[in-house]
Amino acid sequence: MMSKSSVGKITYLFPVFCLLLIISGSYSFGNSREVISLDPVTEGQAKDTSDKNLSDTTRVQAKSTPAQTVSDSVLYKNRIFKSEELIRGERLFYGLAYPKGEAINCATCHNTVVSDTINWNPDALEISKKYLGKNARDLSKVLLKPVGQKMMQVHKNFHLIPEDIVLIKAYMDKFVDIGLKPEKPVITNLVLFIIAAILLLFSITDLIITKKLEKRWIHFIILPVTGAFITYMLVINALSIGRSKDYSPVQPIKFSHAVHAGQNQTECIYCHSSAPYSKIAGIPPENVCMNCHLMVRNGTRSGAFEISKIIYSYENQKPIEWIKIHNLPDHVFFSHAQHVSAAGLDCKECHGDVKKMDIVKQVSDLSMGWCIDCHRTRKLNVQSNQFYSQYRELAEKVKKGQIDSITEAMMGGKECGKCHY
Numbered sequence: 001m002m003s004k005s006s007v008g009k010i011t012y013l014f015p016v017f018c019l020l021l022i023i024s025g026s027y028s029f030g031n032s033r034e035v036i037s038l039d040p041v042t043e044g045q046a047k048d049t050s051d052k053n054l055s056d057t058t059r060v061q062a063k064s065t066p067a068q069t070v071s072d073s074v075l076y077k078n079r080i081f082k083s084e085e086l087i088r089g090e091r092l093f094y095g096l097a098y099p100k101g102e103a104i105n106c107a108t109c110h111n112t113v114v115s116d117t118i119n120w121n122p123d124a125l126e127i128s129k130k131y132l133g134k135n136a137r138d139l140s141k142v143l144l145k146p147v148g149q150k151m152m153q154v155h156k157n158f159h160l161i162p163e164d165i166v167l168i169k170a171y172m173d174k175f176v177d178i179g180l181k182p183e184k185p186v187i188t189n190l191v192l193f194i195i196a197a198i199l200l201l202f203s204i205t206d207l208i209i210t211k212k213l214e215k216r217w218i219h220f221i222i223l224p225v226t227g228a229f230i231t232y233m234l235v236i237n238a239l240s241i242g243r244s245k246d247y248s249p250v251q252p253i254k255f256s257h258a259v260h261a262g263q264n265q266t267e268c269i270y271c272h273s274s275a276p277y278s279k280i281a282g283i284p285p286e287n288v289c290m291n292c293h294l295m296v297r298n299g300t301r302s303g304a305f306e307i308s309k310i311i312y313s314y315e316n317q318k319p320i321e322w323i324k325i326h327n328l329p330d331h332v333f334f335s336h337a338q339h340v341s342a343a344g345l346d347c348k349e350c351h352g353d354v355k356k357m358d359i360v361k362q363v364s365d366l367s368m369g370w371c372i373d374c375h376r377t378r379k380l381n382v383q384s385n386q387f388y389s390q391y392r393e394l395a396e397k398v399k400k401g402q403i404d405s406i407t408e409a410m411m412g413g414k415e416c417g418k419c420h421y
Contacts, residue, residue: 081170089171092164093124100159106168109154113181118254118358120301125180128172136162136169150303193233200226242329248361249323254306259299262355268347275336275347283322286314325362326351333419342387343380343408375413379405 081089091097095105111123122130131139143165146155160168203222206213213219260266269275274282289310297311298304313320328334339345348354352363364370382388382395389395391411397403412418 089167122305128175136166140165196226243365245365256358257354276341279335375408
């Protein structure tokens with residue numbers, strides 16, 4: 001039986017341990033990568049099943065493909081794949097099998113997990129969907145005899161026999177159903193918030209009711225630390241409601257502004273042509289993209305895969321479903337024309353240095369305070385802009401030297417009705 005002194009020590013150490021955990025702020029559940037597996041494989045990694053008798057395993061039907069001209073080669077035959085064969089295909093895909101003593105890991109270039117960093121190569125799901133309706137022979141051409149310069153360089157040492165290509169194709173068909181593995185969410189703040197709340201309740205309860213902790217001074221450390229942490233978390237999260245700073249969604253095409261606006265020096269207005277005279281900057285239609293990509297069919301980093309999406313959309317008259325990044329509430333009025341033409345603002349003032357971004361993200365929080373602060377502090381160029389000549393009284397004061405500059409706030413930029421009506 002545990003002695004009273006032991007219980008006292010545990011009671012003493014528990015809140016100290018939890019308090020240290022909150023202060024450190026480094027706890028998380030991890031983001032270990034796991035290889036996608038198929039039954040009967042377990043434990044997150046494809047296993048060698050060559051020494052196992054799987055003759056009684058369930059046979060898996062390969063994805064249906066269009067009618068094929070059948071020859072004696074295994075490449076052209078529809079097959080029913082055993083679980084053992086699908087596992088072999090998975091191992092080949094991830095470089096865990098070594099045909100001719102060489103490991104070819106497809107996942108090195110083609111992501112199998114969701115990622116927030118740009119990978120110029122198409123992910124495994126995109127490739128699997130592209131070849132879902134094709135046969136293994138089509139895949140073998142890309143693997144062994146690619147036509148793109150980048151793929152020729154990467155695939156030059158590939159040595160795969162037809163049977164291996166068939167098994168890789170079978171696993172890719174299965175991958176369409178599996179999909180990209182999502183990253184495990186990091187819930188550090190939530191865990192710390194719960195621990196802090198438990199410690200706060202424990203300290204208040206023991207301080208007022210139970211009074212079991214002999215060293216009362218511990219409460220006067222726990223209470224202010226946990227109270228400050230909980231208050232901070234509540235305030236920060238309350239302020240962030242409705243704001244999307246650093247929002248960076250996955251777009252249907254890996255379009256790099258660093259390449260187009262930075263490296264190639266394409267003007268923002270060339271693609272977003274309605275910004276000088278409209279409320280919205282506009283998203284360029286496919287025919288604008290094709291002004292260049294009628295000739296440019298291969299990217300130096302992305303190859304032909306991403307550009308082919310634009311060409312397919314253009315030729316089939318299917319608009320690209322770009323995801324809007326900068327969003328304002330419905331009750332807020334904002335005009336690009338007012339800011340670009342009248343105020344003469346540069347795009348990077350609000351959108352950040354887009355010319356250096358491969359993946360565009362929302363740089364500013366677009367809060368009301370952020371807008372009003374700009375209206376209060378930014379000096380307007382009224383000398384060479386006829387728009388401001390209508391504000392005669394302010395213009396005269398500038399000419400007479402009574403004021404050195406004009407801000408938007410002087411012209412009603414802080415009035416509610418300017419943006420909310």
